[in-house]
Amino acid sequence: MAFSIQSLFDGNKTKGYAKRAEKIGEFEERLTGLSDEQFPLETEALKARLATGETLDDILPEAFALVREAAKRTMQKRHYDVQLIGGMVLHEGNIAEMRTGEGKTMVGTLPVYLNALAGRGVHVVTVNDYLARRDATWMGQIYSFLGLSIGVINDEFKSFVYDPTHQEFDEERDEEGSFKVVKQFLRPVTRKEAYLADITYGTNSQYGFDYLRDNLVNTKEEIVQRDHYFAVVDEVDSILIDESRTPLIISSAISDSEALYKTVRDVAAKLITEEDYLVDEKLKAITLTESGITKAEKMLGIENMYTEKGIKYAHYLETAVRARALFQKDKDYVVKDGEVIIVDTFTGRMQPGRRWSEGLHQAIEAKEGVKVEQETRSVASITYQNYFKLYEKLSGMTGTAKTSEEEFMKVYNLGVISVPTHRPIQRVDHNDLIFQTEAGKFEAIARKVKELNAKGQPVLIGTVSIEKNELLAAYLKKAGIPHNVLNAKNHENEGSVIAQAGKKGSVVIATNLAGRGVDIILGGTPSTPEQQQEVKDLGGLFVIGTERHEARRIDNQLRGRSGRQGDPGETQFYVSLEDELMRVFGSDRLKSMMTRFGMPEDQPIENGFVTRALESAQKKIEGFHFDARKSTLEYDTVLSYQRSIVYGRRRAMVEGDKGHIMSNFFALDSLETLDPIVKEKVKLIGEDAFWENVRRIVLYTTDTLWVEHIDTMEHTRQSVGLRSYGQREPLVEYKKEATKLFREMEQRLKDQVITMVSAISK
Numbered sequence: 001m002a003f004s005i006q007s008l009f010d011g012n013k014t015k016g017y018a019k020r021a022e023k024i025g026e027f028e029e030r031l032t033g034l035s036d037e038q039f040p041l042e043t044e045a046l047k048a049r050l051a052t053g054e055t056l057d058d059i060l061p062e063a064f065a066l067v068r069e070a071a072k073r074t075m076q077k078r079h080y081d082v083q084l085i086g087g088m089v090l091h092e093g094n095i096a097e098m099r100t101g102e103g104k105t106m107v108g109t110l111p112v113y114l115n116a117l118a119g120r121g122v123h124v125v126t127v128n129d130y131l132a133r134r135d136a137t138w139m140g141q142i143y144s145f146l147g148l149s150i151g152v153i154n155d156e157f158k159s160f161v162y163d164p165t166h167q168e169f170d171e172e173r174d175e176e177g178s179f180k181v182v183k184q185f186l187r188p189v190t191r192k193e194a195y196l197a198d199i200t201y202g203t204n205s206q207y208g209f210d211y212l213r214d215n216l217v218n219t220k221e222e223i224v225q226r227d228h229y230f231a232v233v234d235e236v237d238s239i240l241i242d243e244s245r246t247p248l249i250i251s252s253a254i255s256d257s258e259a260l261y262k263t264v265r266d267v268a269a270k271l272i273t274e275e276d277y278l279v280d281e282k283l284k285a286i287t288l289t290e291s292g293i294t295k296a297e298k299m300l301g302i303e304n305m306y307t308e309k310g311i312k313y314a315h316y317l318e319t320a321v322r323a324r325a326l327f328q329k330d331k332d333y334v335v336k337d338g339e340v341i342i343v344d345t346f347t348g349r350m351q352p353g354r355r356w357s358e359g360l361h362q363a364i365e366a367k368e369g370v371k372v373e374q375e376t377r378s379v380a381s382i383t384y385q386n387y388f389k390l391y392e393k394l395s396g397m398t399g400t401a402k403t404s405e406e407e408f409m410k411v412y413n414l415g416v417i418s419v420p421t422h423r424p425i426q427r428v429d430h431n432d433l434i435f436q437t438e439a440g441k442f443e444a445i446a447r448k449v450k451e452l453n454a455k456g457q458p459v460l461i462g463t464v465s466i467e468k469n470e471l472l473a474a475y476l477k478k479a480g481i482p483h484n485v486l487n488a489k490n491h492e493n494e495g496s497v498i499a500q501a502g503k504k505g506s507v508v509i510a511t512n513l514a515g516r517g518v519d520i521i522l523g524g525t526p527s528t529p530e531q532q533q534e535v536k537d538l539g540g541l542f543v544i545g546t547e548r549h550e551a552r553r554i555d556n557q558l559r560g561r562s563g564r565q566g567d568p569g570e571t572q573f574y575v576s577l578e579d580e581l582m583r584v585f586g587s588d589r590l591k592s593m594m595t596r597f598g599m600p601e602d603q604p605i606e607n608g609f610v611t612r613a614l615e616s617a618q619k620k621i622e623g624f625h626f627d628a629r630k631s632t633l634e635y636d637t638v639l640s641y642q643r644s645i646v647y648g649r650r651r652a653m654v655e656g657d658k659g660h661i662m663s664n665f666f667a668l669d670s671l672e673t674l675d676p677i678v679k680e681k682v683k684l685i686g687e688d689a690f691w692e693n694v695r696r697i698v699l700y701t702t703d704t705l706w707v708e709h710i711d712t713m714e715h716t717r718q719s720v721g722l723r724s725y726g727q728r729e730p731l732v733e734y735k736k737e738a739t740k741l742f743r744e745m746e747q748r749l750k751d752q753v754i755t756m757v758s759a760i761s762k
Contacts (some may be wrong), residue, residue: 017085020061024084027065036073040147042066047117056114060091063114066146071106074141083107086419090395091115094415095236095408097401100557101519101564102421104397108232109139111395116148116198120229123391124201127235127347129154130495135234136162136201137185143199151197152186153206155353159194160186191224204239205354207231208248208387212380215647216250218699220655228390236396237553238347240412241404244384244629247636249357251376260316261359261366267299268320279325281584282624286322316359323363331465334488338370343466343488345550348511350488378710379703382643383636385411385629399560400553407626411633427540427563430572432548432611433604440601441576442472445544446479447602449507453481457538458506460520462558463487463546464580469511472546476507483507494518499525501561502541504534522567540568547579548614550621574604581617634731635717638738639710646706653698656691674754681760690760697756701749709745713738 034042043066046059056063064087068079079087083103087110089096098104108124116122126132132152140150140162150162166187191210194200207225214223233239271277276292279285288296296317297305305314327333333340334350340361342351355361355373365372388394394412401408401416408414435441445461452459463469466487473485484497488511495518501508503524522540523531535541541562549555555573562569575582599605662674682690716737720730 017088020088021081021084023061024064024068025081027062028069031065031069034069036145039066039070039145043117043147047119050117056091056118059117060088060114063117064088064110067110067113067142070142070145071109074145075138077106079103079106079110080422082420082422084110086397087111087114089417089419090232090397093393093395094417095396095398095401097398097416097418099421099425099564100399100560101567102419104234104399105135105139108234108397109142111230112139112199112232113143113146113148115230115393116143118229119198121195121197121226122199122229123207123231124199125204125207125231125233125239126201127203127238128349129203131234132201132203133160133186136160140164140185148198149196151189151194151200153191153194153200153202153210155203155206157191159189159191161189161194161197163187195224195226204233204243204384204387205248208382208384209250211387211390212248212250212382215650216380216703217654218696223654228392230393231388231391231395233388233394233396235398237398237401237404240384240388240396241407241553241629242344242347242551245625245632246354247357247381247383247632248387249378249381252379253374253376257316257362257375258366258372260312261320261362261372263300264313264316264320265324265363265366267296267317268324270299271295271321273325277321277325281326282621284322284326286318286325288318288321292321316363319359319363320366323360323367327360327364328467329368330467330470333364334466335368335370340365340368340370341488345464348464348466348469348488377707378714379707381710382640383632385633386636386640388412400556403552403556403622407629411630421566423566425563426566427559427569427571429559430570431606432573432575432614433606434610435574435576435601435604436578436595436599437601438576438578440603441546441574442475443602444604445472445546445574446475446481448544449476449483450479450481452542453505453507455538456504456535457540457542458502458504458522458535459508459542459544460501460561461507461509461544461546463509463511464549466511468546469509473509476509481507483509486510502535503527504531504538519564520561536568539570541570543569543571545571545573547575548573548581548618550581550618550625552615552618552622555618575610575614581621582614631731635734638735639713642709642738642742646702650699650702653695653702656695674757677754677758681757685760693760694753694757697753701752701756705745705749705752709741712741716741 042062046063046066049059050056064079064084068084072078080103083106086096086098086102086104086107090108091111091114096104096107098107112122112124124132124135126135132154136150136152141164143150144162144164152160152162154160162185164185166185194202195210210225214225217223271292273279276289276295278287278289280287293305296313297303300313300317302313305317329335331343332345333342335341336350339352342354342356343349344351356364359375362372362375389412394414396414402418405416408416433444435444449459449461461472463472469485469487473483476483482505484507486494486497486508497508498510498518498520500506502520502522506524520541521527521532522535523533543558543562545555545558549558559571562571577583678690681693684690685693717734720733720737
């Protein structure tokens with residue numbers, strides 16, 4: 001039974017949510033009397049009210065009530081009161097923390113519809129292309145019923161609009177693994193048309209890359225995005241935190257250095273850990289020792305790697321050693337079809353198309369003996385932090401945000417508000433079990449799974465890497481336990497396997513969050529009430545975590561797969577002293593204490609001190625990652641200011657604003673030089689032809705100098721790091737250099753444009 005709405009909240013703010021939820025309910029009776037054809041007219045009436053001066057907050061109760069009624073008619077689903085409150089949290093520009101299974105996708109329809117009424121376009125951000133298409137098709141029923149248009153942007157420049165009259169058939173695996181034919185109501189369109197829709201679905205990377213590409217075009221017809229008005233980010237912690245360590249970069253090839261990568265790979269292979277280089281696993285860094293430098297110089301046949309002539313060898317070698325010592329196959333990346341493909345350490349999914357920067361990807365390609373792709377230089381780049389700051393209003397949804405509340409507020413100015421569950425929570429979270437060895441831990445897990453499987457209770461086991469995923473599968477196979485395995489190498493039928501993870505007798509081993517975006521229904525999908533009740537009587541879904549993750553959020557996400565919508569469920573983490581987190585961050589005191597107990601490998605202990613040590617280790621590493629992301633942001637913010645000036649100028653040129661050239665582009669002293677030239681050239685070739693020439697000159701010169709500037713800024717960032725040895729703050733030094741370099745670039749731009757304009761002839 002659901003909580004009463006008034007009992008959900010304390011405090012003035014939350015009481016306000018409850019009152020507005022009741023206000024929304026007051027419109028329900030009137031709306032049930034409307035015909036289907038009247039709903040688009042209701043949408044037009046709300047738009048008209050906005051046009052006459054009312055605000056989105058003024059029309060929120062009617063708008064939310066319309067969405068609720070539309071959902072009832074199109075999907076036979078009615079928004080719960082707690083979902084209405086989640087919608088209000090998002091509309092106000094916050095993160096709504098809602099537990100798994102509480103219907104976040106439905107919650108998003110409320111603020112998305114309301115804000116789309118402003119006519120400026122709303123972006124819904126998903127974690128992958130499949131979810132963008134699925135959610136647009138699913139929720140498109142509601143928006144289309146209300147008279148709004150829906151677009152989808154996917155990778156490889158595929159773009160669609162939702163069209164209920166367009167029935168294209170696609171193949172998808174069903175719960176038994178067989179192919180079934182499903183209707184797709186997505187009609188292919190141009191990228192620009194997808195963005196012109198009232199609501200556009202897409203992934204974070206596609207929005208970011210389209211923004212960068214829009215600032216590389218030469219005509220306004222090529223620009224695809226509108227302004228950045230309002231975005232709702234699904235799985236906001238995954239997108240704004242986990243993925244924000246890697247900036248988006250558009251690159252062009254500059255040289256072929258495959259031979260050099262192979263040379264330094266062979267040198268790196270002969271260096272010895274501790275003797276020739278030191279490894280810092282916490283910071284993912286290596287340091288060459290005097291011995292290592294001497295050995296390398298001898299093998300490379302150079303006198304000094306740290307001179308102007310030898311410095312490139314130093315960079316390549318350090319990168320090769322880092323690739324060898326810190327990046328593991330089937331954990332950090334996989335090799336598939338002759339390519340090195342990054343594996344997202346948080347979701348366990350492959351990330352085709354993404355590459356590590358600064359030569360690291362090439363170093364790993366050389367290490368694995370596959371084709372080394374050409375080195376590239378950045379022609380445009382932006383961090384996710386600075387991209388999402390472009391939006392006037394930003395909001396997000398996730399099941400786990402509270403542990404990263406500080407970062408969300410400091411970086412994005414986003415508050416985190418926990419939305420209560422629709423039904424009381426019945427899940428039982430057992431204490432961690434701690435083992436001395438990994439082998440002992442896996443033996444114990446296999447025993448526990450066999451016990452649960454014998455009575456039919458479904459089990460979902462989360463692992464942190466492909467390697468551990470496959471290792472545990474071998475233990476279960478040896479124990480004779482039937483199971484399904486999901487990882488980045490075996491993910492084609494991920495959705496259907498996860499959807500059946502709640503079936504009686506099911507055992508699924510999955511890396512991290514495989515299947516995210518798919519609900520686990522007790523009894524399986526589809527299932528009868530009797531099948532669901534049978535699994536509930538067995539205790540619901542039992543989730544086992546095979547080790548603690550670096551971030552507490554990821555552990556909580558795994559736990560959250562069990563106990564949805566008030567279902568029973570159980571969770572337990574199995575931890576060993578050999579786990580990476582404990583090995584790198586666990587205290588020596590803990591390790592010596594465990595050794596003294598002298599227990600068998602597969603016998604666990606439950607101990608409050610150990611649990612606290614684990615949480616302390618997690619907080620430490622979360623702090624490391626937060627600092628790394630903060631540092632990336634601080635450096636990119638310097639470039640972001642410069643980027644806004646350059647992109648602003650480019651946009652004015654692309655859109656043909658000739659007045660902008662004279663008033664903003666050139667300083668007064670330049671105008672005195674230019675004025676007679678302008679008059680002469682206009683007289684020579686005519687005004688329109690002259691300004692078109694100037695536009696092209698400014699665009700060409702801007703792009704050429706900006707690419708060089710990005711390259712110089714990257715080298716500057718690397719060099720200022722060395723200044724910390726001289727007791728100077730690297731970021732302060734970087735800001736000084738950046739200001740100087742930008743002024744120099746601006747002056748060169750003006751000089752070159754004046755020279756080229758002076759040379760214009762018939």
